[in-house]
Amino acid sequence: MHPLRWSLQAVLLGSLCACGGDPASPVIPPEDPPLSQQMDPVLADQIEAVRQAVLADRCFREQPDVSVCNWGDFAYNPSQFAMSQNTGEAILVIDDFPTLPPRAIRYKNRIKGYFRVNGQGQVGAVPFSWRAPVTLFQGLSTFATPDFHPAEQLRALREPLASTYGFYDAGNNAGHGSYVLSLLVEANPHQPLVLLDTLSFHNFALEDFCDASGSQASQDRLWAKASTVASQLSGLMSAQGVRFVNLSAGMTLEAVRQEWTTFCSGPRPDDNVLRGKLNAYRPIYDVLFHTPGVFAAQAALSASSAQDNPFDFPSADFPNRLLVGYFTSLNSGLGADGRGPYSQIAGWPERANVDIYVNTGVLPYRPFDYNRTPLLQVDGFGVDIQPITRATTSWVAPLALSRFINARYSHFNGIPMSDALIPLVMRRMLPALCDDLPGRSCMYQDPLLYGQVEAVRLNYRPREYVAP
Known part of the structure; x- marks a missing residue:
C-alpha cells in the first residue's frame, strides 16, 4: 500500500472512524451461545420432518438404478432472493460455474444472480434448472429462508442425506467454483452472492484469440472485446450492489x-504473440481491481516475471486488491495483529507475489490434522461444516476476503465503501507493526484463531470448531 495514498485516505476519513485501540482486536466471546448451538422448536420440527421424508425415499435408498426414482426439474429463479439480514453489499464470485452445484440449492435465496459472458461479450443471466431428487430438493428448500440457519443446526440431516443421495453430491458438487462457494457462503451470512462463470477469451472472443497472425488489427479487436466485457462487468457490479470480489x-x-492448445487449431504462435493476447485481459482486470469502492481478493501464484505474469504481482495499478498466499500451522504463535514468530513460518508462494498470508490451521498431508480453528467449508448439501483437506491459494482467497468483510463491519460499519475506506480496512487487516517485513506490514495473519470472520462475530458459530 503506497504510504502517500494511506495518509490522504486517513485525512479524508479520520473524522468518521474510531481508529484507536488494537488495530486487529479479537472477538469478545458473546454471553449467549452461538446460533449453531441453539435449536428453535419450529426448526427442530422442520428438521425432523425432512429427515423422515428422506428416510422414506426408499427408491433412492434401495434401488441400484436410481434413474427410475422420483426426479424433478427445478428452475433457479433470482426473484426468490430474500435475506432478512442483508448488508446490501454483495460478493461477486468469479469462477468455474458451468452449472449451479447442488450445495447452492440450500442457499438459493442468498444468490442474487447467476451470470455468464456470451459470444458477443455481453453479460447475461444464465437460465438454469437443477435436475434433482424431488425429496432432496424440497427438503433443502425448507431451509432456504430469509432467516439464516447455520449449517451446524442441520447436522441431524447429514447422515440421512449422505446415505440416500450421496451419489448426487459426489457427481455434481465437484468443481472449482463449487468449492470456492463452500468456503464463502457460511463465513459471510449477511452478504448476498452474485455468481459469474469464468472470464476467458475462448468464451467470448474465440476467433480473435485464435488468430495466430499477431497483427495489430487482431490485437486491437481482442482488446476491444475485452473492453466491452469490462464495461458489461462494471454495469453488472453496479446493478447488483457488488462491493467485494473473489477471484480464485x-x-x-x-x-x-x-x-490456445485446448481451443485453437494449427501451430501455436510464439510467446510474443501470446503475451499480446495475455495483456489484452487488462481492461477486465482494471474493472475487477480498480472499480471505486470495490475490494478484491485474488489467489496468488508463484509468478516468474512481470512479463509473463502481468497481473500476479502486487501493483499500484490495482490498489483495491490483495494477493493471497497461505501457510499451514497448528500453532502459529501469531497475535491478533500478526506480530509474533512469523520468521519461522514458511508461506506459499514467494513474498514477492503476496500481499497477505493466512493460516488454514490444517496440515497439508494425510490424515490432514487440524487445530481448533481450522478453515471450514460447508458440505455438499449445506447441512454441516468441516475442515478443508487441501491447501491452495484458491481456497484461502475466500478466507482473506472474509477477513476483509469482517474488518469492514467490525471497525467501519455505517461508512459507505469507497476508495478512501478500502486502504483503512486493509490496514486493520495488515497493521504496520512488523518492522522487518516489507512496508512494516504484518502480512502473516491467523484470522480464524481470533474469530475474525463474520460468522463468529455475529455469533452464528463458535470461534472453535465443534466436530460432529
Whole structure:
C-alpha cells in the first residue's frame, strides 16, 4: 500500500472512524451461545420432518438404478432472493460455474444472480434448472429462508442425506467454483452472492484469440472485446450492489498457452504473440481491481516475471486488491495483529507475489490434522461444516476476503465503501507493526484463531470448531 495514498485516505476519513485501540482486536466471546448451538422448536420440527421424508425415499435408498426414482426439474429463479439480514453489499464470485452445484440449492435465496459472458461479450443471466431428487430438493428448500440457519443446526440431516443421495453430491458438487462457494457462503451470512462463470477469451472472443497472425488489427479487436466485457462487468457490479470480489484464479502466459492448445487449431504462435493476447485481459482486470469502492481478493501464484505474469504481482495499478498466499500451522504463535514468530513460518508462494498470508490451521498431508480453528467449508448439501483437506491459494482467497468483510463491519460499519475506506480496512487487516517485513506490514495473519470472520462475530458459530 503506497504510504502517500494511506495518509490522504486517513485525512479524508479520520473524522468518521474510531481508529484507536488494537488495530486487529479479537472477538469478545458473546454471553449467549452461538446460533449453531441453539435449536428453535419450529426448526427442530422442520428438521425432523425432512429427515423422515428422506428416510422414506426408499427408491433412492434401495434401488441400484436410481434413474427410475422420483426426479424433478427445478428452475433457479433470482426473484426468490430474500435475506432478512442483508448488508446490501454483495460478493461477486468469479469462477468455474458451468452449472449451479447442488450445495447452492440450500442457499438459493442468498444468490442474487447467476451470470455468464456470451459470444458477443455481453453479460447475461444464465437460465438454469437443477435436475434433482424431488425429496432432496424440497427438503433443502425448507431451509432456504430469509432467516439464516447455520449449517451446524442441520447436522441431524447429514447422515440421512449422505446415505440416500450421496451419489448426487459426489457427481455434481465437484468443481472449482463449487468449492470456492463452500468456503464463502457460511463465513459471510449477511452478504448476498452474485455468481459469474469464468472470464476467458475462448468464451467470448474465440476467433480473435485464435488468430495466430499477431497483427495489430487482431490485437486491437481482442482488446476491444475485452473492453466491452469490462464495461458489461462494471454495469453488472453496479446493478447488483457488488462491493467485494473473489477471484480464485488468474491469467498467465502459461494459462494462455494452455487456452490456445485446448481451443485453437494449427501451430501455436510464439510467446510474443501470446503475451499480446495475455495483456489484452487488462481492461477486465482494471474493472475487477480498480472499480471505486470495490475490494478484491485474488489467489496468488508463484509468478516468474512481470512479463509473463502481468497481473500476479502486487501493483499500484490495482490498489483495491490483495494477493493471497497461505501457510499451514497448528500453532502459529501469531497475535491478533500478526506480530509474533512469523520468521519461522514458511508461506506459499514467494513474498514477492503476496500481499497477505493466512493460516488454514490444517496440515497439508494425510490424515490432514487440524487445530481448533481450522478453515471450514460447508458440505455438499449445506447441512454441516468441516475442515478443508487441501491447501491452495484458491481456497484461502475466500478466507482473506472474509477477513476483509469482517474488518469492514467490525471497525467501519455505517461508512459507505469507497476508495478512501478500502486502504483503512486493509490496514486493520495488515497493521504496520512488523518492522522487518516489507512496508512494516504484518502480512502473516491467523484470522480464524481470533474469530475474525463474520460468522463468529455475529455469533452464528463458535470461534472453535465443534466436530460432529
